[in-house]
Amino acid sequence: xxxxxxxxLVAALVGVVAMAFRVSWNALRDVATATGADETAxxxxxxxxxxxxxxxxVATLVLTGDARRFALRxxxxxxxxxxxLNYVHGLVPQxxxxxxxxxxxxxxxxxxxxxxxxxxxxxxxxIYFGSDLVAKVLHHRPIEHTVTTPNQDESSETYVNRxxxxxxxxxxxxxxxxxxxxxLPAAPVVSLVKSTDRVPVGAVAAESTRxxxxxxxxxxxxxxxxxARTADELLTEARTATADWSDRELTAEGIxxxxxxxxxxxxxxxxxxxxERQQAAGPGEAAx
Numbered sequence: 001x002x003x004x005x006x007x008x009l010v011a012a013l014v015g016v017v018a019m020a021f022r023v024s025w026n027a028l029r030d031v032a033t034a035t036g037a038d039e040t041a042x043x044x045x046x047x048x049x050x051x052x053x054x055x056x057x058v059a060t061l062v063l064t065g066d067a068r069r070f071a072l073r074x075x076x077x078x079x080x081x082x083x084x085l086n087y088v089h090g091l092v093p094q095x096x097x098x099x100x101x102x103x104x105x106x107x108x109x110x111x112x113x114x115x116x117x118x119x120x121x122x123x124x125x126x127i128y129f130g131s132d133l134v135a136k137v138l139h140h141r142p143i144e145h146t147v148t149t150p151n152q153d154e155s156s157e158t159y160v161n162r163x164x165x166x167x168x169x170x171x172x173x174x175x176x177x178x179x180x181x182x183x184l185p186a187a188p189v190v191s192l193v194k195s196t197d198r199v200p201v202g203a204v205a206a207e208s209t210r211x212x213x214x215x216x217x218x219x220x221x222x223x224x225x226x227x228a229r230t231a232d233e234l235l236t237e238a239r240t241a242t243a244d245w246s247d248r249e250l251t252a253e254g255i256x257x258x259x260x261x262x263x264x265x266x267x268x269x270x271x272x273x274x275x276e277r278q279q280a281a282g283p284g285e286a287a288x
Contacts, residue, residue, distance in 0.1 A: 017057075021050050024082060027089035034095055034105060035119045045123070049085070052126045053078045059133045067136045074129045081122055088115055234261060238269045250274060 025046050032045035056075035063071055088105050089095050095105075105115040229237075241258040242250055250273060256266035 017054060021046065021054075024050055024086055027086040027095075028082070030089055030095040031085045031105065031119050034092075035116055048123045048126045049078060049082050052130050053082065055130055055133055059137055062137050063140055067140065070136070071133055074133065078122070078125075078129075081118060084115075085119060229261075234259060234265060235269060235272060238273060242273060247274070247277065250277075 028046040028049055029042045032042040033039075037045060053075060056071050056078065059071035060068055060075060092105060104112050105119070106112040237259045238255055242255065245254070250270060252263065252266040252270045255261075255269050255273075256263055259266075259269070261269075
């Protein structure tokens with residue numbers, strides 16, 4: 001909606017509110033007179049009730065969050081109070097006389113007390129709620145809508161979201177910082193040890209200046225499909241594979257190739273199988 005349409009809508013709202021205020025004027029003035037207000041107080045009484053309704057309506061358009069809900073509650077409460085007083089004015093014929101004097105708002109005493117309490121408490125409530133609403137409006141800070149754009153360095157740049165009507169020309173593109181120059185490769189390390197010379201004990205290899213790239217997680221396809229075997233399972237496989245081997249063939253390297261295990265486990269299996277063969281041969285053959 002353009003500015004002309006918004007202005008027309010606001011003008012229509014002001015006209016409707018003004019006409020409604022004039023319709024409610026006589027009722028609120030007569031009720032104020034019936035509760036003991038003088039001529040000046042009765043003349044100003046409609047501003048107290050309907051004027052605060054208009055103030056609460058403006059506050060709901062400005063405030064947000066809890067403050068806006070508070071303004072809506074005030075608007076609803078004073079609208080209901082104005083409705084009750086206008087309704088009572090229509091039910092009590094004595095309030096319609098040209099010369100209105102102090103009187104009763106209802107024949108039943110509890111109802112009359114409640115209506116008088118309502119009519120006389122509205123000015124005090126207008127002072128309190130009106131001051132609170134004005135203070136909330138004056139201290140209200142509109143929230144700026146921001147757009148966050150992450151850049152290559154995983155940082156963020158925040159730009160204030162402005163309407164196109166406030167921009168005289170298209171906004172310039174954000175300036176991206178120039179990337180840092182790549183580090184020059186380090187000079188190769190020249191070894192002073194000849195290829196035919198033996199490396200002295202305690203010599204430390206030169207550390208590479210280029211950082212080593214992390215390999216990351218090993219993919220599932222590169223992992224071994226053979227499940228982990230226990231020591232008893234390895235010993236059983238080794239017994240089966242070396243059943244027809246001679247004592248000379250019973251070596252750690254041969255066992256490692258046969259059952260496909262590590263050298264340390266192959267040496268342990270070799271010692272175990274040799275011990276078993278010695279026990280099976282008996283003390284006589286072992287001594288021979």
